[in-house]
Amino acid sequence: MKKSKNKTHRADQHSGKQNSTQYNQSKGKHKKTFGHKRSQKSITAEVTCSGLNDEGKGIVQWNGKQLEVPLLLPGEKAEVNIFQKGRSVHAELSRVISSAEERVDPPCPYYYECGGCQLQHMSNQAQSRFKQKTIDTLMKPYGKPEPILTMDHPYDYRNKSHTTFGLNHNRQVIGGLYAQNTHEIIPMDRCLIHDPKADEIVQTIKDYLKNSKMQPYNEDTRQGFLRHVLIKVGKVSGEIMVVLVAASSEFKGKKKFVKTMRQAHPDITTMLLNVNKRDTSVVLGDQEQVLFGKGTITDTLCGLEFEISSKSFYQINPVQTEKLYGKAIEMAGLTGEETVIDAYCGIGTIGLVASGKAGKVIGVEANKDAVRDAIRNSKRNGVKNARFYQGDAGEFMVEMAARGEQADVVIMDPPRSGSDEAFLSSVVKLQPKRIVYVSCNPETQARDLEYLVKNGFNVEGIQPVDMFPQTYHVESVAKLVRKV
Numbered sequence: 318m319k320k321s322k323n324k325t326h327r328a329d330q331h332s333g334k335q336n337s338t339q340y341n342q343s344k345g346k347h348k349k350t351f352g353h354k355r356s357q358k359s360i361t362a363e364v365t366c367s368g369l370n371d372e373g374k375g376i377v378q379w380n381g382k383q384l385e386v387p388l389l390l391p392g393e394k395a396e397v398n399i400f401q402k403g404r405s406v407h408a409e410l411s412r413v414i415s416s417a418e419e420r421v422d423p424p425c426p427y428y429y430e431c432g433g434c435q436l437q438h439m440s441n442q443a444q445s446r447f448k449q450k451t452i453d454t455l456m457k458p459y460g461k462p463e464p465i466l467t468m469d470h471p472y473d474y475r476n477k478s479h480t481t482f483g484l485n486h487n488r489q490v491i492g493g494l495y496a497q498n499t500h501e502i503i504p505m506d507r508c509l510i511h512d513p514k515a516d517e518i519v520q521t522i523k524d525y526l527k528n529s530k531m532q533p534y535n536e537d538t539r540q541g542f543l544r545h546v547l548i549k550v551g552k553v554s555g556e557i558m559v560v561l562v563a564a565s566s567e568f569k570g571k572k573k574f575v576k577t578m579r580q581a582h583p584d585i586t587t588m589l590l591n592v593n594k595r596d597t598s599v600v601l602g603d604q605e606q607v608l609f610g611k612g613t614i615t616d617t618l619c620g621l622e623f624e625i626s627s628k629s630f631y632q633i634n635p636v637q638t639e640k641l642y643g644k645a646i647e648m649a650g651l652t653g654e655e656t657v658i659d660a661y662c663g664i665g666t667i668g669l670v671a672s673g674k675a676g677k678v679i680g681v682e683a684n685k686d687a688v689r690d691a692i693r694n695s696k697r698n699g700v701k702n703a704r705f706y707q708g709d710a711g712e713f714m715v716e717m718a719a720r721g722e723q724a725d726v727v728i729m730d731p732p733r734s735g736s737d738e739a740f741l742s743s744v745v746k747l748q749p750k751r752i753v754y755v756s757c758n759p760e761t762q763a764r765d766l767e768y769l770v771k772n773g774f775n776v777e778g779i780q781p782v783d784m785f786p787q788t789y790h791v792e793s794v795a796k797l798v799r800k801v
């Protein structure tokens with residue numbers, strides 16, 4: 318075994334200084350950067366990958382321990398660097414000795430540094446197989462899931478992008494995404510899963526920063542103005558929202574900035590200033606000011622128009638969302654008579670798309686901006702049988718159950734953390750005929766399904782959908798039917 322010193326990666330990577338380690342693969346030479354401190358010593362070992370964990374990391378055995386190695390594929394032999402600190406052991410890929418057939422050259426030049434995607438070193442078919450296996454394994458107690466719904470062009474899909482700005486060590490303006498699990502900005506011009514238009518706009522903002530007095534914010538000194546830029550693109554409408562997230566509400570040169578941006582990108586339909594003075598990882602602050610336009614964008618999804626605010630949730634991959642919603646509504650088995658609850662409803666998309674086939678839709682959502690959008694969206698689309706309420710979905714359902722109210726179908730689409738017992742126990746009390754559970758985290762979905770199955774429901778169908786190509790994330794929708 319060879320001992321080697323690991324190298325560290327810095328945000329000035331693309332401005333001349335490179336501290337990256339490289340590894341060779343049979344299909345080409347790739348830059349591979351590590352997030353460890355220079356002083357940390359590692360051991361080099363040869364390993365063979367036996368499978369993937371649920372984040373797409375390669376599983377290997379070393380010294381009687383199971384380790385997870387990012388970027389390694391099943392069947393591959395590789396040299397890895399192993400870091401030990403106390404009882405914690407951590408391995409990183411150094412060199413692939415024999416490549417798996419599924420290995421491809423990642424099309425993104427930033428892939429090995431950026432944490433945004435985790436599966437670009439796998440062919441698209443291998444990514445689908447990995448996601449199918451993840452769902453098949455988690456959902457095994459409930460039968461065989463359907464084949465995953467994949468995307469024909471698994472790039473450029475994100476309708477929302479989020480760029481962070483800062484200065485590198487030469488005090489040059491940089492903008493890009495954070496390296497995984499760090500606050501280190503990876504400067505980049507293009508992210509292959511972003512809408513290309515959004516990246517062009519970010520480029521103009523970077524040029525503006527370089528040529529004006531506007532300063533990016535520095536998290537350490539707490540000086541400067543611009544922290545992030547959030548861009549939302551209506552993929553069908555072409556409307557574009559640009560949100561500057563700044564550390565202060567005092568925006569010197571506001572008019573000039575807006576004019577420059579509108580001249581360079583006439584397709585920007587609204588711009589906002591969001592003020593975030595907090596030192597947390599939450600991107601948006603509470604205070605917001607519209608710089609021009611109406612402050613929202615509109616997009617078309619499943620044949621309906623939706624108005625979207627900066628802080629409201631809207632599915633980030635609309636092509637796949639239409640497939641997901643189509644499946645969810647099919648699973649709901651609506652005949653035009655049912656009372657449908659759209660829990661965790663966001664801007665009302667699922668409920669409003671379902672409303673034409675339902676007797677009545679009741680939506681509940683915690684985010685007040687999203688609820689306002691949902692009410693506006695209901696009016697905009699002439700929907701008369703839907704009502705939206707702001708509140709915690711669990712509390713709302715507890716109150717509904719306490720009032721002895723009924724629902725025929727509950728469609729639920731909670732955040733990654735899943736639902737809670739207050740919600741699930743109230744659903745059980747409401748005794749709907751069917752539950753359609755949409756989830757972006759199948760692990761918490763499986764946990765919640767277990768509760769529902771123990772409390773009177775059968776799982777009658779599971780459909781995985783690839784909403785997030787190039788990443789390990791996978792969406793899943795499950796149909797539950799009340800036992801008679």
Ligand SMILES: C[S@@+](CC[C@H](N)C(=O)[O-])C[C@H]1O[C@@H](n2cnc3c(N)ncnc32)[C@H](O)[C@@H]1O
Pocket residue numbers: 630631632660661662663664665666667681682683684687708709710711730731732733757
């Ligand atoms: C995955 S999104 C789904 C939104 C919507 N169904 C859609 O497809 O666009 C989850 C939503 O749940 C909302 N949310 C999170 N926690 C909540 C809670 N405790 N009660 C109600 N809504 C909640 C979030 O604000 C977000 O809009």
